[in-house]
Amino acid sequence: MQDPERAAEQPAVDDLYRRLDAARELAVMRFRQALAMPVINPQSLGEREAAARFQSARITALDAADHGLVIGRLDREAAPQPLYIGRVGLPADDPAGDPALVDWRAPASRPFYTATAFRPEGVVRRRHIRTRGRAVTAVNDEVLTVDPERGDGPELTGEAALMAALTAERTGRMTDIVATIQAEQDAIIRSDVRGVLVVQGGPGTGKTAVALHRAAYLLYTHRERLARSGLLVVGPTPTFLRYIADVLPALGETGVLLSGLGQLRPGLDARGTDAPAVAELKGRLAMVDVLKAAVRDREVVPRGGRQLVVDGVRISLRGPDLTSCRTVGRRASRMHNIARPAFARAVVDLVTDRFLGRIGNDVRGAESLLSRRDVDDVRREMAADAGVRELIDEMWPLLSPEQLLRDLLADPDRIRRVTKGWTDTDRALLHRRAGAEWTPADVPLLEELDELLGHDDSAERAAEARRRRQAREHAQETLDLLYGSRSHDADEDEESEELTAVDLLDAEMLADRETEVDVRSAAERAATDRTWTFGHVVVDEAQELSPMTWRLLARKCPTRSMTVVGDLAQTGSLAGATDWAQALGPHAEGQWRLAQLTVNYRTPTEIMDVAADVLAASDAVAAAPRSVRSTGVPPTAHRVTEEALAARTAELAAELAAQGGTAAVIVPPSRHEAVATALPGAQTGPAADSSRGTVVLLPGEAKGLEFDSVVVVDPQGVLDEGVRGHSDLYVALTRATQRMAVVHPGDLPDELSRLADA
Numbered sequence: 018m019q020d021p022e023r024a025a026e027q028p029a030v031d032d033l034y035r036r037l038d039a040a041r042e043l044a045v046m047r048f049r050q051a052l053a054m055p056v057i058n059p060q061s062l063g064e065r066e067a068a069a070r071f072q073s074a075r076i077t078a079l080d081a082a083d084h085g086l087v088i089g090r091l092d093r094e095a096a097p098q099p100l101y102i103g104r105v106g107l108p109a110d111d112p113a114g115d116p117a118l119v120d121w122r123a124p125a126s127r128p129f130y131t132a133t134a135f136r137p138e139g140v141v142r143r144r145h146i147r148t149r150g151r152a153v154t155a156v157n158d159e160v161l162t163v164d165p166e167r168g169d170g171p172e173l174t175g176e177a178a179l180m181a182a183l184t185a186e187r188t189g190r191m192t193d194i195v196a197t198i199q200a201e202q203d204a205i206i207r208s209d210v211r212g213v214l215v216v217q218g219g220p221g222t223g224k225t226a227v228a229l230h231r232a233a234y235l236l237y238t239h240r241e242r243l244a245r246s247g248l249l250v251v252g253p254t255p256t257f258l259r260y261i262a263d264v265l266p267a268l269g270e271t272g273v274l275l276s277g278l279g280q281l282r283p284g285l286d287a288r289g290t291d292a293p294a295v296a297e298l299k300g301r302l303a304m305v306d307v308l309k310a311a312v313r314d315r316e317v318v319p320r321g322g323r324q325l326v327v328d329g330v331r332i333s334l335r336g337p338d339l340t341s342c343r344t345v346g347r348r349a350s351r352m353h354n355i356a357r358p359a360f361a362r363a364v365v366d367l368v369t370d371r372f373l374g375r376i377g378n379d380v381r382g383a384e385s386l387l388s389r390r391d392v393d394d395v396r397r398e399m400a401a402d403a404g405v406r407e408l409i410d411e412m413w414p415l416l417s418p419e420q421l422l423r424d425l426l427a428d429p430d431r432i433r434r435v436t437k438g439w440t441d442t443d444r445a446l447l448h449r450r451a452g453a454e455w456t457p458a459d460v461p462l463l464e465e466l467d468e469l470l471g472h473d474d475s476a477e478r479a480a481e482a483r484r485r486r487q488a489r490e491h492a493q494e495t496l497d498l499l500y501g502s503r504s505h506d507a508d509e510d511e512e513s514e515e516l517t518a519v520d521l522l523d524a525e526m527l528a529d530r531e532t533e534v535d536v537r538s539a540a541e542r543a544a545t546d547r548t549w550t551f552g553h554v555v556v557d558e559a560q561e562l563s564p565m566t567w568r569l570l571a572r573k574c575p576t577r578s579m580t581v582v583g584d585l586a587q588t589g590s591l592a593g594a595t596d597w598a599q600a601l602g603p604h605a606e607g608q609w610r611l612a613q614l615t616v617n618y619r620t621p622t623e624i625m626d627v628a629a630d631v632l633a634a635s636d637a638v639a640a641a642p643r644s645v646r647s648t649g650v651p652p653t654a655h656r657v658t659e660e661a662l663a664a665r666t667a668e669l670a671a672e673l674a675a676q677g678g679t680a681a682v683i684v685p686p687s688r689h690e691a692v693a694t695a696l697p698g699a700q701t702g703p704a705a706d707s708s709r710g711t712v713v714l715l716p717g718e719a720k721g722l723e724f725d726s727v728v729v730v731d732p733q734g735v736l737d738e739g740v741r742g743h744s745d746l747y748v749a750l751t752r753a754t755q756r757m758a759v760v761h762p763g764d765l766p767d768e769l770s771r772l773a774d775a
């Protein structure tokens with residue numbers, strides 16, 4: 018640590034903070050100006066809102082940048098002045114030269130992450146600057162010259178700053194990594210926005226971090242398009258989303274929609290659970306045909322036709338005639354609810370026809386005694402008849418996805434009718450008790466049903482037209498009043514050239530002006546709009562997604578501009594992926610590319626070696642990543658009796674937690690209750706939050722998270738109880754950043770023999 022260098026850096030950092038304050042003041046002033054802009058027509062209202070939104074986003078970004086504003090500097094061969102890199106861009110006094118501070122996402126910042134001794138990119142020295150508040154606390158320099166003594170470890174950028182970040186105690190919330198992004202990560206972050214980028218990487222390789230920084234990079238680089246279309250980040254569960262929720266706001270980006278797999282349908286929070294085999298079944302693409310059949314199953318012709326008494330007249334509707342009405346409906350639209358009005362019209366026509374026939378007037382006959390108007394009256398009467406409406410509802414009910422799916426899953430007969438070629442075992446799996454909660458696996462089915470049912474919005478459109486007509490009438494009254502007052506004034510001063518509201522506005526414009534402009538961000542609008550399609554979608558823990566969920570996401574992102582990160586070696590769900598080509602092929606054939614991350618930044622070598630043995634014993638093809646550091650602290654194994662298991666676990670958890678940071682106990686399902694009971698005060702379930710104390714989790718719940726200390730309980734149980742036991746154990750063993758203990762009743766599984774030796 019060079020103290021004089023640190024002191025020498027302080028004035029530059031002070032100057033940059035002064036500029037940050039000035040930029041913020043300017044943005045606040047412009048925000049106020051925007052709000053004060055006069056509104057004379059709808060367009061100017063829109064402009065005012067856009068300007069205000071832009072300035073408010075700028076203020077948010079500048080506020081976020083206050084913490085750790087400056088991250089480093091580059092001294093370049095061809096430039097006398099260093100180039101400072103930071104969280105936001107700040108202009109210099111001379112606009113012709115370099116900016117005072119370059120945003121980490123700007124092209125000029127790239128060498129800060131990628132320059133090496135072998136490919137220095139014009140950089141002679143890279144300096145990492147660390148600050149607390151506005152004071153410089155450390156500077157670390159790298160001189161980019163080739164070092165013949167270098168070993169064969171991974172080449173790291175800003176090693177001292179990186180190690181400081183990696184060994185810091187965890188808080189239970191993920192933090193950003195802008196200061197220490199590594200070259201292989203940077204290449205992914207800045208990769209082309211087009212197509213599906215799949216990032217395969219082992220545990221701790223920074224997939225989540227990279228995915229979020231890529232989101233921030235894309236928002237910076239394609240700001241306008243993505244501000245309009247929105248960016249969606251999908252994670253497995255609300256717990257995971259809470260863990261990552263601070264990262265993008267810390268990077269100044271707030272307009273992103275974060276969603277768990279159970280929350281992908283606006284308005285629904287699906288927190289139920291399915292047995293693994295049920296989730297797998299619901300996740301198959303074959304469900305598309307099942308749902309199509311389920312919709313058709315609701316378009317029924319009563320066997321033997323139907324007798325109705327309308328207006329005291331008995332009429333009989335034959336089966337084939339009703340079938341023809343159904344055909345009319347099916348031809349009108351592929352969507353059930355959209356087709357319903359056409360079907361209803363056909364039924365009313367049929368009933369009218371039969372009714373008139375019964376009372377002796379053939380409407381189609383030449384000598385009809387009734388006028389067209391009379392016939393129309395009869396038709397209206399038929400359409401309003403309760404019996405006729407009942408028949409229409411029975412044959413072609415208006416359906417919501419929720420209603421249809423609930424009816425289907427609760428009824429074994431319906432299930433049998435719509436699952437041609439299925440085994441009875443699978444059919445039985447699909448059946449669920451009435452009143453059960455919706456599960457994440459139901460979400461893609463409900464969304465698929467939206468596509469099949471459609472939403473008949475004719476009533477809403479009619480209401481909107483009515484509302485606009487009233488607004489216009491109201492506006493006309495206002496104008497008449499204004500006009501009245503002007504003629505009066507004009508009489509008094511005939512020379513007046515002043516324009517009044519009447520000259521500038523007509524009733525239509527005034528009505529528009531009174532209509533509120535939608536000022537919500539794309540993310541806010543997307544959160545409530547089922548038909549929203551996103552400009553970019555980021556998927557984390559993507560190995561867990563079922564084919565039906567992929568289908569849903571593909572629909573939400575028609576451009577297929579996606580970032581998909583995951584690890585095939587950690588797939589825990591039966592429905593999840595074991596091969597990226599298989600998972601993405603049906604939705605993005607020829608549109609996806611693969612990138613890999615190979616260095617583990619989380620787990621020290623001592624622990625990763627143990628986990629790697631488990632991976633080697635599994636049938637996953639992925640290779641274990643290489644750890645970037647070692648702690649010198651080997652993981653420990655503790656053999657216990659059944660009776661002592663819970664108490665000994667609690668003891669070890671307390672010992673490890675006392676060494677600082679966050680702590681988790683990871684258990685197979687059968688041990689969950691006993692262990693949680695032995696750890697009073699420990700948190701469990703979806704609300705468990707390691708920032709508030711020790712947590713007890715199942716392997717699936719721990720996925721994607723990390724803790725300073727981890728106790729893994731009953732590894733044999735984890736192997737035996739999971740549907741992909743090796744994946745689950747691999748996940749459990751790769752959560753610790755510092756310390757790990759394994760508690761085992763009975764022998765250690767062979768996969769962990771390395772621990773026995775220790």
Ligand SMILES: Nc1ncnc2c1ncn2[C@@H]1O[C@H](COP(=O)(O)OP(=O)(O)OP(=O)(O)O)[C@@H](O)[C@H]1O
Pocket residue numbers: 179182183192194197198199202218219220221222223224225226227584587618619720721722723751
């Ligand atoms: N370049 C980096 N600088 C500092 N910290 C980093 C860097 N890359 C990764 N990390 C840290 O390493 C840890 C693991 O990262 P992350 O959770 O993104 O990995 P992952 O690949 O998603 O892991 P998993 O597969 O287990 O979910 C995090 O604490 C992250 O902040």
